[in-house]
Amino acid sequence: MKNLTPMQAAYWTGRQANGFLGNVAAHLYVEFDCGNLDPQRLEKAVLKLYETHEMMRMRITSDGLQLIGKIEESFSFEAEDLTGSDADVLDRYLADKRAHWTCRTLDLASGRTAAFGLSVLPGGACRLHVDTDMAAIDPPSFCILMEDLARFSEDPQTGIEMGNSSYFDWLERKNSDADLAVRQAEDKRWWQDRLAELPPAPNLPEAPMSQSVHSGRLAAMLSPEERRSLTRTARELRITPSALMLGLFAAVIGEATGDDRFRLNVPMFWRAPYTANVERLVGDFSNILILAADPAPGEALGSLCIRLAERMRDLLAHSSYPGVNVMRDLSRARRSLQTAPIVFTSGLDLPGRDLFSERVSRVFGPMSWAVSQGPQVALDAQVAAMSGGILINWDIRYDALPEAWINATFDSYVALARRVAQDPSALGKPAFTREATAGDACRYTEGMLRELLSRLAPETGAQGPEEIRKHGLSDADLTDLVAFLNRYIPDMNLTREDIGPATTAASFARVVRTRSAGASEKVGRAYLEAIDVRDRASVEAQPAE
Structure with missing residues (x-):
């Protein structure tokens, strides 16, 4: 058994962490559109791949250690005969399969660091599906696997080239x-x-709140x-x-x-x-x-x-x-x-x-x-x-x-x-094409939002908490805020779900400015100028002391 590297540990804990951008596996999923492949021949090539590279059998224990397991526990290959499917059904099925494999989480506790699938399609075509977990197989290693899989598939008589050292040997010498x-x-x-x-x-703009992971x-x-x-x-x-x-x-x-x-x-x-055959590991x-x-x-x-x-x-x-x-x-x-x-x-x-x-x-x-x-x-x-x-x-x-x-x-x-x-002379031009500086890009939009928040929640003031939902606003208040913006800024189509738990006035201002193609800056400036005029008039109307 070996301790996880810092990167492996981050992958392992990250896949178990709930919350924003957590609870997903670090993995790479790839599809190849092939000609006519023999499923049995490919399955034997995949098996030889598991025999050659031990990290395809890596398992992570409950106490966070990694070890090499048995082939029969790790081997994952499935072939589906879809030759009888009509075009519409086939397209929907393959799209669903892509969505599932894109967001899947391989079971590292059981030694599943990779999965292979072959969809046999009408007309003598096939689609190869390959999914690998980065805790065991980094992107350059993925290329090594595909090269070996191609060799084993093209020539089943090709022998297994066992190196003089393993990834665990490399890790031990490094440590x-x-x-x-x-x-x-x-x-x-x-x-x-x-x-x-x-x-x-x-400072990234936020998508509408979603309970499910959607990658593309x-x-x-x-x-x-x-x-x-x-x-x-x-x-x-x-x-x-x-x-x-x-x-x-x-x-x-x-x-x-x-x-x-x-x-x-x-x-x-x-x-x-650290090892002679490191480029093959x-x-x-x-x-x-x-x-x-x-x-x-x-x-x-x-x-x-x-x-x-x-x-x-x-x-x-x-x-x-x-x-x-x-x-x-x-x-x-x-x-x-x-x-x-x-x-x-x-x-x-x-x-x-x-x-x-x-x-x-x-x-x-x-x-x-x-x-x-x-x-x-x-x-x-x-x-x-x-x-x-x-x-x-x-x-x-x-x-x-x-x-x-x-x-x-x-x-x-x-x-x-x-x-x-x-x-290449374009490299002599400014990195930014806009005239405004980064800090000015959403100045009036953000100012308008902060003014609206201070009016909806007077007790927090204009410089209240950064997160909008920490201002103590009710769902009705958030609905009113969104309705105001949709009413006065063209083509916004905002919803209350656009204001997530981590949304700040600054990040929401960027969303509003982006969706309005900059129109929110003009609206925000006019709004703040109107507020300023009204406040000055109110002060001037007060009796002198």
């Missing part, structure tokens, strides 16, 4: 590394000196030509393509949220060479870097990309202290749960290969769906090399983010990446 322990202590002190400077999580994805492909252009541009800036795409992402998030300072969660998957090698992003209005995009790349180098140099521990230290320092709900993951700098090999594409066809979930994650933005181009894939918690807002933000990111690919 006994005295030099690493020294670096961890040094990096902990480095982080302690900087905790106070870490910016808050991005948005995806776009940049062409090979666009990828080559972005790679050349990154080289000219003396940064990596990943750093370039990260800088563009930070600019778009700053624009969309109105924040000029926020933190991002940037995963890394460095495999320290399946396991969880992940760590997270907590990046402070500050895309100031007026700063050129290229300058922002370079600054964040330099900051990432500093973070990598001090990554011996796990990012999970950094967030725990931050929560203790600020006496409240601190999160980093926006994740940026890049696979662009993998040495010399696309996300999946030519063999995987040949055997299983194109990847037609991919989505990941993770506790305390509202958006996981990913960029990866695929088919010579760049796959941009955003995994989204639609129960946490408004669909209109996330769609607009995604479109802005893709458009910005294409614009830079087509015209």
Whole structure:
């Protein structure tokens, strides 16, 4: 038995934590649209996969330890013959299956770290379903599994290549590394000196309250030509393509949220060479870097990309202290749960290969769906090399983010990446296109909301609790507030459920401004000016002392 790594422990506790963005497994679900596959042959290939990689049999005990179980307890493969289904029934069934597998939670206590399914479709086609839990199988490990599964499927006579060491061997050598322990202590002190400077999580607009998890994805492909252009541009800036795409992402998030300072969660998957065959191991090698992003209005995009790349180098140099521990230290320092709900993951700098090999594409066809979930994650933005181009894939918690807002933000990111690919001189333009600063973006909307709250709950005053529902308002008061906004601001369609338990005047102002396409700022300004005129008239009407 082995102790869980800090990242594994965070995954394990996060899947059991109730509350906002909790109670979900950290997992990756992928579908491939295949040609005609033999279910029995594929099942034997999957079995060989379990025999090859022991972390597919990993089990977590009730006291939080991990051990390797038996194949018969962990093996999970199902094949369904859907060849007799008509088109409408088949489409509904596959959509329901996708929704179920997207939000499923594999039973790690029973050793179920992966699940495989094959849907045999009419016309000689198949769909391969693969779900893996990140506590045992990180994203690079998923690619290793798919490569081996393709080998075993293509040639059933292929022997099992057992390495000289296992993930547990790697973990034991890492935990006994005295030099690493020294670096961890040094990096902990480095982080302690900087905790106070870490910016808050991005101020995200809230979706209407929902009792169920609803995850989905948005995806776009940049062409090979666009990828080559972005790679050349990154080289000219003396940064990596990943750093370039990260800088563009930070600019778009700053624009969309109105924040000029926020933190991002940037995963890394460095495999320290503690064993000779480390690149063939399946396991969880992940760590997270907590990046402070500050895309100031007026700063050129290229300058922002370079600054964040330099900051990432500093973070990598001090990554011996796990990012999970950094967030725990931050929560203790600020006496409240601190999160980093926006994740940026890049696979662009993998040495010399696309996300999946030519063999995987040949055997299983194109990847037609991919989505990941993770506790305390509202958006996981990913960029990866695929088919010579760049796959941009955003995994989204639609129960946490408004669909209109996330769609607009995604479109802005893709458009910005294409614009830079087509015209690198765009990097000389400001990161923010708006004239107002981040703090001014919702000034009049927020001022109007605070004024309305102070009138609905006079005892709390205009500077009352940040959370709207802590003002002591009744359901009728909230209904009146929503009705007022819908009446005077066009096309709002707000409901009382838009005001969740954690909704603040500032975050609700951003929702109102976004849905009204900025019209709320004009309404808010007119409202506050009218209040000011009325209050001055009231004062002037008072008799002199």
